[in-house]
Amino acid sequence: MCSYYAHAFSCKHVTYSFARFCDPAGLIQTRCNDRHIWQTIRMDEHCEECKATHYYASDSGRRRR
Ligand SMILES: [Zn+2]
Ligand SMILES: [Zn+2]
Numbered sequence: 001m002c003s004y005y006a007h008a009f010s011c012k013h014v015t016y017s018f019a020r021f022c023d024p025a026g027l028i029q030t031r032c033n034d035r036h037i038w039q040t041i042r043m044d045e046h047c048e049e050c051k052a053t054h055y056y057a058s059d060s061g062r063r064r065r
Contacts, residue, residue, distance in 0.1 A: 002031045003038035011046040 003019040016035065025032045046054055 001034035001036035003036050006037045006040040007043050007047075008040055009043045009045060009047040009050070011050040013047040013050065015047060 002022050002025050004016040005019050007015045007017065009015070016037075018031065019038050020026075021029070022032065022034075022036070045051070
């Protein structure tokens with residue numbers, strides 16, 4: 001099982017980013033299909049997707065970037 005970081009956002013979405021190969025996968029430098037969550041990182045914000053949606057939805061002029 002290859003290791004992944006899990007980013008847990010405040011909107012409850014979780015994204016995974018690749019961290020490191022397991023031994024068999026390392027030999028061929030190809031990720032296997034098994035994900036092992038190595039570390040979960042709590043993000044104190046919404047994920048990119050929700051941010052985008054949120055800005056649209058709640059945008060009454062105040063938070064325009
Ligand atoms: Zn693996
Ligand atoms: Zn989200």
